[in-house]
Amino acid sequence: MQQDIITSIDFGSKKFSATIAVRGKENLDILAVKSCKSIGIEKGMLIDSEKCKANVLNLLSELEIKTGKNVKGIAIGISSNKVRITETTVIVELDEDKVKSHDIIKALKKAQNSITISNDESIVDILINFYILDGKVIHKDILNWKGKRLEINLTLVIAEKKEIQRYYEIFKDTKYNIDSIKLNILAGKQIFLSEKNSMEYIALVDIGAGITEMAVFNNGIPKSVSSIPVGGNNITNDLAICGEFSFLEADNIKKIYSSNYKSLYIDDSLPDETEIGTIKVSRKLFYEVVNARIEEILSHINMKLKNTGHYDRICSIILYGDGINYFEDIGEIIRKIFKIKTQVVRKKDLGIKNPENITSLAIAKEVYDRLNLLEDAIIVPTNKSNDKINEKECLHNIEVENHILKKIKVFFGKIF
Numbered sequence: 001m002q003q004d005i006i007t008s009i010d011f012g013s014k015k016f017s018a019t020i021a022v023r024g025k026e027n028l029d030i031l032a033v034k035s036c037k038s039i040g041i042e043k044g045m046l047i048d049s050e051k052c053k054a055n056v057l058n059l060l061s062e063l064e065i066k067t068g069k070n071v072k073g074i075a076i077g078i079s080s081n082k083v084r085i086t087e088t089t090v091i092v093e094l095d096e097d098k099v100k101s102h103d104i105i106k107a108l109k110k111a112q113n114s115i116t117i118s119n120d121e122s123i124v125d126i127l128i129n130f131y132i133l134d135g136k137v138i139h140k141d142i143l144n145w146k147g148k149r150l151e152i153n154l155t156l157v158i159a160e161k162k163e164i165q166r167y168y169e170i171f172k173d174t175k176y177n178i179d180s181i182k183l184n185i186l187a188g189k190q191i192f193l194s195e196k197n198s199m200e201y202i203a204l205v206d207i208g209a210g211i212t213e214m215a216v217f218n219n220g221i222p223k224s225v226s227s228i229p230v231g232g233n234n235i236t237n238d239l240a241i242c243g244e245f246s247f248l249e250a251d252n253i254k255k256i257y258s259s260n261y262k263s264l265y266i267d268d269s270l271p272d273e274t275e276i277g278t279i280k281v282s283r284k285l286f287y288e289v290v291n292a293r294i295e296e297i298l299s300h301i302n303m304k305l306k307n308t309g310h311y312d313r314i315c316s317i318i319l320y321g322d323g324i325n326y327f328e329d330i331g332e333i334i335r336k337i338f339k340i341k342t343q344v345v346r347k348k349d350l351g352i353k354n355p356e357n358i359t360s361l362a363i364a365k366e367v368y369d370r371l372n373l374l375e376d377a378i379i380v381p382t383n384k385s386n387d388k389i390n391e392k393e394c395l396h397n398i399e400v401e402n403h404i405l406k407k408i409k410v411f412f413g414k415i416f
């Protein structure tokens with residue numbers, strides 16, 4: 001049955017990552033994950049569907065061959081640029097004195113109709129935050145509970161139609177279709193929010209290549225999403241311009257030196273210029289350019305978080321994505337700029353083989369949870385009317401932060 005296969009794609013500025021999973025009896029069974037170079041995405045926005053199409057179709061067909069599965073429906077993970085969220089509560093009377101999937105679907109439809117959006121917008125996803133059944137708050141596993149009156153607190157994800165339209169164009173005239181649309185940053189909740197930290201205000205910050213995305217959660221409920229169009233590409237660009245390298249050369253140099261660029265900078269016994277193949281790199285220039293840009297990116301993030309109106313309540317920031325986390329003194333720079341406890345999550349903290357695929361895995365998990373709740377009904381009421389560290393900062397070395405790591409382990413333990 002087609003719906004038993006869950007396929008998700010994270011549309012990143014640097015890479016596309018896809019996951020194929022099967023909805024098992026108890027668990028989500030991951031069959032394969034794969035990533036490839038992204039094209040057509042800039043600063044988190046899809047700007048060229050045609051260019052994007054070839055790589056995406058190729059990635060999907062490779063995964064189909066690897067798994068022997070025939071994919072049709074896809075869940076896409078997109079950036080939160082030009083997307084807003086809003087929270088609402090709807091009430092449904094239970095006609096069978098029990099909570100059934102159709103009651104929840106009814107509530108989702110009601111929510112869709114209850115809010116006003118402009119003609120240029122469309123509701124792309126509805127997240128269920130919690131339920132109140134006859135006055136009692138319930139967070140999950142509501143199906144078949146007895147009751148008469150169900151209130152559901154929901155978060156609606158609203159995007160600009162013309163931006164979403166481009167994603168539909170990728171799959172036009174192919175055998176694939178978009179089943180659901182998820183925000184990459186909100187899917188991060190699946191991995192990083194644990195029962196233990198979810199009561200607090202937590203900010204997830206994903207610094208990628210072209211975009212930095214932020215989401216503030218309280219009690220697991222998204223309170224704000226925001227983004228800034230900066231990331232690792234800006235560091236690369238700065239290096240390319242200042243060192244007169246091509247973008248590709250600068251990106252390679254950056255990755256080679258990120259883990260020891262400060263040690264090299266302060267080591268006076270070295271000549272200023274070191275060689276990588278035929279390229280000469282000034283360690284002083286490297287340090288100064290990179291350091292200034294990282295500080296700027298983090299200050300920007302800090303400002304954005306301040307503008308959410310939740311800043312004073314945020315207990316911790318979880319920083320992931322590959323954009324700046326690999327630089328040697330990242331913890332030091334973070335402490336200089338953020339006054340809030342910040343945890344840097346790097347690939348090795350995730351303890352899995354292909355950690356670059358975490359977001360597509362998280363999206364697959366979201367779709368799986370939703371399918372279990374709504375059974376064979378539409379996955380999400382997508383509005384298709386628009387169809388045309390320093391080692392010390394590393395997570396596993398910080399005791400107080402171990403619960404986050406545990407949560408990550410539980411997440412991957414469950415699905416692998």
Ligand SMILES: Nc1ncnc2c1ncn2[C@@H]1O[C@H](COP(=O)(O)OP(=O)(O)OP(=O)(O)O)[C@@H](O)[C@H]1O
Binds near residue numbers: 011327
């Ligand atoms: N070891 C490293 N040192 C420094 N930078 C790195 C390293 N590895 C990757 N990067 C940088 O991380 C960025 C890619 O991050 P990521 O894979 O999270 O982006 P993405 O999800 O494709 O893009 P986005 O989320 O911005 O749309 C690139 O700028 C890349 O150069």
Ligand SMILES: [Mg+2]
Binds near residue numbers: 013184206209321
């Ligand atoms: Mg990303």
